[in-house]
Amino acid sequence: MKILSFIILVFSSPIFAIPTIQHWQTDNGAAVYFVPAPDLPMVNIEVVFDAGSARDGEKSGLATLTNALLSEGAGGKSADDIAEHFDNLGAEIGNSVDSDMATLTLRCLTESQLLKPALNMLALLLLKPDFDAKSFKRVQQQMLVKLQYQQQSPSAISKQAFYQAIYGTHPYAQLPEGNAESVAALKRQEVKDFYTRYYVANNAVITIVGALKRVDAEKIAQQLVKQLPSGTSAPDLPPVVALTQAKKIHIDHPSTQNHILIGQAGIARGDPDHFTLYVGNYILGGSGLVSQLAEEVRENRGLAYSIYSYFSPRRVSGPFIAGLETRNDQTNEAVHVVQDIMQKFIATQLSEDTLKKAKQGITGMFPLRIKSNKNIIGYLSVIGFYRLPLDYLQTFNDHVEAVTVEMIQDAFQRTLQLDKLVIVTVGGS
Amino acid sequence: MRYLYLSILSLLYCSSVISAEVSEFTLDNGLRLIVKEDHRAPVVVSQVWYKVGASYEKEGKTGLSHMLEHMMFKGTQKYSPGEFSRIMAENGARENAFTGSDYTAYFQTIEKSRLHLSFELEADRMRHLVLVEAEFLKERQVVTEERRRRTEDKPINQLYEHFIATAYQTSPYHHPIIGWMSDIQNYTLSDLQSWYQRWYAPNNAIVVVVGDVDASEVFALAKKHFGPLKPNILTLPVHRPEVTQLGIKHITVNLPAKVPYLIMGYKTPVLKQLSQENHYEAYALEVLAYILDGGDSARLSKNLIRGQQIASSLSTSYDPFSPFTELFTFSGIPTNTHTVVDLENALRAQIQNLQTTLVDIAELERVKTQLRASQIYELDSLFYQGMKIGMLETVGLDWHLFETYLDNIKAITPEQVQIVARKYLIDKNLTIGILKPGTQK
Numbered sequence: 001m002k003i004l005s006f007i008i009l010v011f012s013s014p015i016f017a018i019p020t021i022q023h024w025q026t027d028n029g030a031a032v033y034f035v036p037a038p039d040l041p042m043v044n045i046e047v048v049f050d051a052g053s054a055r056d057g058e059k060s061g062l063a064t065l066t067n068a069l070l071s072e073g074a075g076g077k078s079a080d081d082i083a084e085h086f087d088n089l090g091a092e093i094g095n096s097v098d099s100d101m102a103t104l105t106l107r108c109l110t111e112s113q114l115l116k117p118a119l120n121m122l123a124l125l126l127l128k129p130d131f132d133a134k135s136f137k138r139v140q141q142q143m144l145v146k147l148q149y150q151q152q153s154p155s156a157i158s159k160q161a162f163y164q165a166i167y168g169t170h171p172y173a174q175l176p177e178g179n180a181e182s183v184a185a186l187k188r189q190e191v192k193d194f195y196t197r198y199y200v201a202n203n204a205v206i207t208i209v210g211a212l213k214r215v216d217a218e219k220i221a222q223q224l225v226k227q228l229p230s231g232t233s234a235p236d237l238p239p240v241v242a243l244t245q246a247k248k249i250h251i252d253h254p255s256t257q258n259h260i261l262i263g264q265a266g267i268a269r270g271d272p273d274h275f276t277l278y279v280g281n282y283i284l285g286g287s288g289l290v291s292q293l294a295e296e297v298r299e300n301r302g303l304a305y306s307i308y309s310y311f312s313p314r315r316v317s318g319p320f321i322a323g324l325e326t327r328n329d330q331t332n333e334a335v336h337v338v339q340d341i342m343q344k345f346i347a348t349q350l351s352e353d354t355l356k357k358a359k360q361g362i363t364g365m366f367p368l369r370i371k372s373n374k375n376i377i378g379y380l381s382v383i384g385f386y387r388l389p390l391d392y393l394q395t396f397n398d399h400v401e402a403v404t405v406e407m408i409q410d411a412f413q414r415t416l417q418l419d420k421l422v423i424v425t426v427g428g429s
Numbered sequence: 430m431r432y433l434y435l436s437i438l439s440l441l442y443c444s445s446v447i448s449a450e451v452s453e454f455t456l457d458n459g460l461r462l463i464v465k466e467d468h469r470a471p472v473v474v475s476q477v478w479y480k481v482g483a484s485y486e487k488e489g490k491t492g493l494s495h496m497l498e499h500m501m502f503k504g505t506q507k508y509s510p511g512e513f514s515r516i517m518a519e520n521g522a523r524e525n526a527f528t529g530s531d532y533t534a535y536f537q538t539i540e541k542s543r544l545h546l547s548f549e550l551e552a553d554r555m556r557h558l559v560l561v562e563a564e565f566l567k568e569r570q571v572v573t574e575e576r577r578r579r580t581e582d583k584p585i586n587q588l589y590e591h592f593i594a595t596a597y598q599t600s601p602y603h604h605p606i607i608g609w610m611s612d613i614q615n616y617t618l619s620d621l622q623s624w625y626q627r628w629y630a631p632n633n634a635i636v637v638v639v640g641d642v643d644a645s646e647v648f649a650l651a652k653k654h655f656g657p658l659k660p661n662i663l664t665l666p667v668h669r670p671e672v673t674q675l676g677i678k679h680i681t682v683n684l685p686a687k688v689p690y691l692i693m694g695y696k697t698p699v700l701k702q703l704s705q706e707n708h709y710e711a712y713a714l715e716v717l718a719y720i721l722d723g724g725d726s727a728r729l730s731k732n733l734i735r736g737q738q739i740a741s742s743l744s745t746s747y748d749p750f751s752p753f754t755e756l757f758t759f760s761g762i763p764t765n766t767h768t769v770v771d772l773e774n775a776l777r778a779q780i781q782n783l784q785t786t787l788v789d790i791a792e793l794e795r796v797k798t799q800l801r802a803s804q805i806y807e808l809d810s811l812f813y814q815g816m817k818i819g820m821l822e823t824v825g826l827d828w829h830l831f832e833t834y835l836d837n838i839k840a841i842t843p844e845q846v847q848i849v850a851r852k853y854l855i856d857k858n859l860t861i862g863i864l865k866p867g868t869q870k
Contacts, residue, residue: 302567326579
């Protein structure tokens with residue numbers, strides 16, 4: 001404890017205003033998270049639904065196609081009308097889907113003659129998407145071309161094989177983009193049904209960062225979803241079943257490098273070990289050129305340009321991934337080096353000095369996490385969607401400081417089973 | 430994606446809370462310092478830009494600037510290899526570096542009270558780098574892995590490299606920034622040594638700082654750390670101009686890809702090469718790029734992706750602020766029911782339309798509104814604000830250009846867009862590259 005308080009005293013970053021998150025619910029049940037940012041006359045808005053690819057069921061790619069079609073026709077306005085509407089206002093509309101979240105984003109200036117019509121259109125997209133046959137077919141075809149394109153990328157191929165290997169029959173096994181067969185088989189009615197089930201107020205989180213007063217933010221949130229049915233939130237996802245044995249998968253590809261992914265399922269958002277594993281992984285493979293993996297694989301051996309590891313916490317156990325790319329004939333060496341480092345990392349307690357420097361780096365970087373509206377809304381959506389504590393940012397550095405070398409070793413030993421790792425290599429053999 | 434070159438906020442459009450105060454200083458040794466204050470968060474971005482890049486390199490030594498960029502992390506008289514990055518990491522900095530055709534830049538984003546660390550370490554490696562054979566040999570392996578990852582194993586990037594080398598025959602842009610693989614494998618330590626000694630000096634550097642700082646304090650800090658460094662006598666390379674193209678050029682790249690890809694590039698002028706009365710041409714070409722590809726409602730998305738459904742993705746690119754002749758490119762992937770030839774014909778029809786029919790006033794208005802909004806949006810990024818200043822200054826353009834950018838765009842008429850479309854988007858200036866998916870081995 002003495003050492004700990006010393007560290008806090010000397011290395012915690014200077015005091016400054018960390019954004020206070022304001023939180024409320026719309027009348028029909030959507031959760032709203034707001035941070036005022038008065039300096040720039042603009043606003044970022046994200047509407048997030050628990051409608052990611054984990055909700056695809058057997059119809060892989062459905063969540064992505066549904067989300068993509070929202071801006072391709074709504075309330076009788078064509079895709080052309082919608083695009084023109086936003087472009088003429090200088091507003092930027094975006095959409096994205098990962099395993100958990102389906103998101104629609106808007107960035108707009110706060111001048112009311114621009115913001116009002118932009119919000120009206122955004123509300124229309126959320127409430128009355130047309131899912132017309134022509135747009136459906138076109139976007140489906142675009143997804144298929146993208147999937148074809150990915151088959152020329154060893155990186156994309158390795159990712160797909162890796163997720164399938166670590167998640168088996170769990171919904172996380174399929175990536176948001178789906179696969180050629182599943183996407184080709186999607187039906188318009190399935191998109192409509194998916195939208196009706198998941199794009200409801202009780203399944204929505206709205207985040208807002210911008211030069212607005214609270215009262216205006218309230219009005220905006222209300223306006224965006226007021227006509228959406230309340231509905232019910234998405235059901236719990238099944239737990240991830242741990243692997244019973246190690247798996248080695250090689251896929252031949254006409255490339256000069258092997259793309260290597262090593263890992264297994266990790267932790268969920270809000271896991272009590274989150275900060276401990278975050279700090280530990282920072283040392284292992286999460287701190288760029290100075291991580292243990294980078295020092296050995298890149299700096300000492302010159303085996304790879306990019307080498308990293310990370311935990312990606314999700315609604316249920318997200319993956320732990322260590323990755324790199326290396327010349328085909330060095331693949332075995334690289335895999336062994338990474339495994340050795342992970343083995344040592346887990347078997348040997350870190351030195352106090354190593355931990356001290358890592359904490360210094362992480363806490364010292366804190367101001368960078370919230371330096372822009374874009375950064376802040378990123379945190380806001382994660383905090384809102386996963387129901388993390390509202391003081392997540394305020395207590396971030398305290399959680400980091402509380403981590404000890406014993407905690408790191410213990411958490412890594414409990415979380416990662418090194419005898420049951422999945423190792424995917426894609427490239428020339 | 431087009432890279433957006435947008436201007437720094439002009440006061441006309443901002444509310445009173447925003448100030449875009451920019452201060453400039455020059456030290457006695459020639460180092461230029463440009464500071465833009467942005468007090469939204471206690472963070473500062475520090476970028477050191479050197480006027481050297483791939484376009485400065487000689488045959489047989491391509492990629493040397495990029496290789497040197499990697500070696501800049503390998504120790505000085507004072508600090509051991511990798512210590513730069515360790516010190517930065519322990520102080521919570523995000524740091525990296527990048528090399529372009531016309532610049533090499535190093536940057537740190539760091540909590541504001543630690544800016545002195547960035548200056549101290551950057552000043553140290555500006556003049557006191559120690560190049561060691563063993564470190565060089567390892568790092569060269571890293572760079573070859575980088576090239577495999579970026580180019581060799583990405584069919585579209587391979588096509589792009591071959592396309593560029595075909596379009597630019599004698600121009601310094603002929604060579605890839607990362608260098609040809611055989612050149613990377615043939616550098617010697619003394620190549621790096623002389624490249625470093627030639628270009629890394631305060632009078633060849635521009636330091637750009639954006640963030641929660643006081644400009645005069647930054648100036649004092651710069652004087653303290655960079656002030657004592659000795660300048661170099663700089664001998665600039667004579668840049669060989671691009672020979673006049675005499676007709677259309679075609680190149681086909683056969684690779685085990687899964688989807689075909691088309692890129693068309695027209696040689697176009699840039700601001701720096703144009704006489705004063707023709708400056709509008711660069712802005713008209715910029716407007717033309719936005720008419721075609723500035724958002725989902727722009728012509729290429731509307732007509733070719735949604736309307737005729739010939740392309741599944743498309744983009745254009747043009748940089749009016751490049752120092753040399755620039756390619757105005759169109760590139761994309763056809764839909765499964767169309768070929769690259771269909772796509773080429775469709776793009777040519779779009780170009781022809783611009784040559785024969787004046788663009789709509791409404792389209793021009795849309796572009797102006799988008800650019801005005803973008804100018805505000807980009808103030809959300811400290812890094813990008815610095816990038817814009819550094820990229821202009823390293824090619825010998827004044828960063829103030831951004832202040833007049835929007836006005837210059839606004840002044841463009843439908844007739845001027847037509848003039849540049851007729852003058853430059855013609856076969857004589859055209860190179861076409863096609864990626865043809867081959868059978869897998």
